Amino acid sequence: MARRRLTLSQNFLHHAPSIRTIVHASGVRPGALVVEPGAGEGHLSRALAATAGRVIAYEIDRTLAGRFPAHPRIRLVQGDFLRATPPREPFAVVGNIPYSRTTDIVRWCLAAPHLTSATLLTQLEYARKRTGDFGSWPLLTVRNWPRYAWRLGPRIHRRHFVPVPRTDSAVLHLDRRDRPLLPAAELEAYGAFVDLGFTGRGGSLHATLTHHYGRRRTRALALDRALPCGRVPPERWLRLYRELAH
Template sequence: MHTRHPGRHELGQNFLIDHTIINALVGAVADTAGPIVEIGAGDGALTFPLERLGRRLTGIEIDERCAERLARRVRPTTEIVQADFLDFRLPTTPHALVGNLPFHQTTAMLRRILRSPGWTEAVLLVQWEVARRRAGVGGATMMTAQWWPWFDFHLATRVPAAAFHPRPGVDGGVMTMTRRRSALVQHEHREDYQAFVHRVFTGRGRGLVEVLTTAIPGSSQRRVRQWMRRNRVAANALPKHLAAEQWADLYRL
């Protein structure tokens, strides 16, 4: 039986208590394949339902008390590791990720995940606005655009603050990240591509034409306008309005 305790504020502990959301997360993980790594196992609200999937499971938990308590209750096929996820080295072999991420550590953890090899799908509960931004709802952020050639981001559902204990000040959101089978940009060009996206997002100019002309060496406004017409990009568009395939094609330009 799940033991509820107040959580440690310094660790950003907000335990998931809504069984509808728990079942939704487990259902999303059930659609993945391979071993499972759970980020922030806590008291096992997700761990025990995940065990019923019958797959090898590793739970990462920073709180020593939670980790010790949970390790005594899980199945032999489940391993509980007491560690800070930001210092934990994920397997290089294929696996799925799932976790209720501390809201104050979400961006750092996402960067860690995106830079890690091996995992194929991730089902993550994060702050609602972060989930929306990463999925490109209302326009993509620079971080999303920088990783789009290798990952697909999807917003699944909103999670009310009442689904947690202690109750946070904002809602959460379930998002998924899937590693593309065929990258839109070759991996060896990742750093150069990401620097290019940074130049576009931070570039100066009156509109996308001027920004792109500056960001793309040797280009002209005429050439950029031709590219925009060919890709059906509106004249008044901003960098956040570009889709993943458009970013990749723009980089090749």
């Protein structure tokens, strides 16, 4: 079992207060549909089922799936969550996910048309980076900012996991905005604008935008000439897009 855990990067969470913290952070309400990647031994699954109406729990490990306790509100799927078709109704994703598959799971969530929120227990550093807690924001966060709010949630100490990982974890919460910060017709153009900015041509965002839009237009932006693209907050990206792309 130890080798299987290592291969699948599974760290099981048995600590009841931490599990309650995750459920509370998710904000799921009675009657909600929750999809859980990496259900493991079902501790979080049962806590979610006590609050939500239905839980679809995915577990790729056949041994764990075979031992998963039956529950009237939980439907266990033995298989890879990343290959699952998203529900065709509003749903939330909540899970203590494998560290090695974090980015893939986040991308799956962002691509799901009916996702309302995602509450994912990830490595602490990953959650801090994606939410700008270090003072920088990656491409994935900036690109999806108009549709989703990214928030850093509670921290979970590594001693609460079995086996004990090398790092603490934290809740990464993605919340779909009721109204996107840009019209739907502009989201693709905004994404292309962000992709352009992150190419890093010239060593700074100012240099990249100047190369593409010309000095006359970028001179009026009051943008630090030495500022790397990753240090520009998402709200500033939106203002730059509105000023340059229209």
